[in-house]
Amino acid sequence: MAVDKGMHVLIVDDYKTMLRILRNLLKQLGFDNIDEATDGSQALQMLRAAGTYGLVISDWNMEPMTGLQLLREVRADAKLKATPFIMVTAESKSENVIAAKEAGVSNYIVKPFNAATLKSKMVSVLGEF
Amino acid sequence: MPAGSIDADVAERLETIRREHGEMISIGRIAEIVTDLLDRLKLKQDLRLYTELEQLADYIRDIKAEIAALRPDEIQEHYLPSAADELDAIVEATENATNSILAAAEAIESVAADVDPAIADRLTEVTTSIYEACTFQDITGQRIGKVVKALKVIQGRVETLVNAFGSEIDQIRQKTDAEKAAAGPTAPSEKDLLNGPQLSGAAKSQDDIDALFSGGN
Numbered sequence: 001m002a003v004d005k006g007m008h009v010l011i012v013d014d015y016k017t018m019l020r021i022l023r024n025l026l027k028q029l030g031f032d033n034i035d036e037a038t039d040g041s042q043a044l045q046m047l048r049a050a051g052t053y054g055l056v057i058s059d060w061n062m063e064p065m066t067g068l069q070l071l072r073e074v075r076a077d078a079k080l081k082a083t084p085f086i087m088v089t090a091e092s093k094s095e096n097v098i099a100a101k102e103a104g105v106s107n108y109i110v111k112p113f114n115a116a117t118l119k120s121k122m123v124s125v126l127g128e129f
Numbered sequence: 130m131p132a133g134s135i136d137a138d139v140a141e142r143l144e145t146i147r148r149e150h151g152e153m154i155s156i157g158r159i160a161e162i163v164t165d166l167l168d169r170l171k172l173k174q175d176l177r178l179y180t181e182l183e184q185l186a187d188y189i190r191d192i193k194a195e196i197a198a199l200r201p202d203e204i205q206e207h208y209l210p211s212a213a214d215e216l217d218a219i220v221e222a223t224e225n226a227t228n229s230i231l232a233a234a235e236a237i238e239s240v241a242a243d244v245d246p247a248i249a250d251r252l253t254e255v256t257t258s259i260y261e262a263c264t265f266q267d268i269t270g271q272r273i274g275k276v277v278k279a280l281k282v283i284q285g286r287v288e289t290l291v292n293a294f295g296s297e298i299d300q301i302r303q304k305t306d307a308e309k310a311a312a313g314p315t316a317p318s319e320k321d322l323l324n325g326p327q328l329s330g331a332a333k334s335q336d337d338i339d340a341l342f343s344g345g346n
Contacts, residue, residue: 017227018267024235029208050304078238090271112264115257 003129007054012036012070013044013088014062022057022088023114027123030129038096040065044073047080055126060089060096068103075104084125088113138169196290200305205287213280216273217330227266234259270332 008029011022018037027033035053047053056074061065067087069127074080085102088108088109097108107121123129146154146162208212234256241256291298326332333341 005212013267015270017224017231020228021263024231024238024259024260028238028260029252038317083277090268112261112268116263 001056004054004128005129006033006037007031008033008050008052009055009057010035010037010043010046010053012038012056012062013065014038014059018059022042022118025118026057027114027120039065040070040073041069044071044128047074047083048077055122056083056085057088058085058090060087060095061098068100071100071103071105086121086125088118139166142166193294193297197294197301200298200301201287201294201300202291202302205291206283209280209284209287213277214283216277216280218326220270220273223266223269227263230259231263234263269342 003034010027011026011034012021013019013036015020016038018047019038023034035046035050037046040058041064043056044065046086049057056070058067058070065073067089071087072085073086074085081104085104086107086109087105088111089096089114090111092110100108109117109121142162150158178241237252241252244252
């Protein structure tokens with residue numbers, strides 16, 4: 001099934017500049033419905049309120065709620081648990097990747113990243129677009 | 130036991146006993162002599178211990194004076210907070226610069242819709258490269274944040290040291306201040322003038338400088 005580029009994408013990062021970069025790269029890939037949150041708790045509220053996000057792209061190291069905590073909350077929520085979730089983070093130790101995998105992350109991108117990597121991980125999670 | 134291995138003090142005591150009592154001596158007297166000898170030995174040991182303790186105290190005093198002379202209070206009050214402020218200023222400056230670059234790239238991208246598709250593709254390619262390059266700011270910001278955290282830990286440890294030293298550091302501070310006051314005001318050397326970029330609160334704006342040149346204060 002073709003990927004619906006009209007899907008709502010939630011991007012989560014405490015660096016406003018990174019949100020701006022992610023938004024621009026996603027727009028170049030054809031995704032225009034993009035919302036932003038600056039930590040896990042704000043993102044969780046938005047996810048629960050809307051319930052219609054087709055993809056979450058989240059940083060890990062944020063306060064008060066981290067990306068990993070957000071991921072665990074999403075996977076524990078019956079309505080949200082199937083939401084594709086990509087972690088985009090500077091945390092690149094193997095124990096981080098293992099922890100994220102165990103928590104149910106869909107894919108993992110290490111910062112700094114390029115547009116090709118972002119696209120390939122999105123394709124692996126959503127399918128070709 | 131060979132005579133050479135007997136303590137001179139003990140040998141002298143033995144000689145006195147021989148002179149006073151000959152080779153025969155009562156058990157009670159032996160007990161008195163042994164008790165007296167043991168007391169003397171204990172006193173000698175105590176004296177040696179006191180001497181060592183005194184040397185140790187002198188050593189600790191010297192070390193404390195040397196550490197106090199390094200002015201950990203200055204490191205705590207001036208250098209560490211200043212270093213943290215400078216690092217925060219770096220993060221702010223790079224963030225501002227990155228946002229300016231992103232705004233320029235976004236402006237270029239917006240033009241792409243109005244030009245020939247081949248040119249539009251090239252413009253998009255270039256702006257993508259700019260967006261990718263701008264991710265450096267997130268990484269440098271996080272790295273600098275780690276350094277600032279480390280500086281705060283060091284600052285806390287130095288504060289503990291300064292509190293532990295207390296009066297020694299105050300004495301050195303007073304002495305240094307008095308020496309400066311006695312020397313009187315001096316014109317800053319060129320080295321004193323070279324402080325690099327200033328934090329926004331401490332810097333003169335171009336308008337301030339223009340006012341100085343036009344005869345203002």
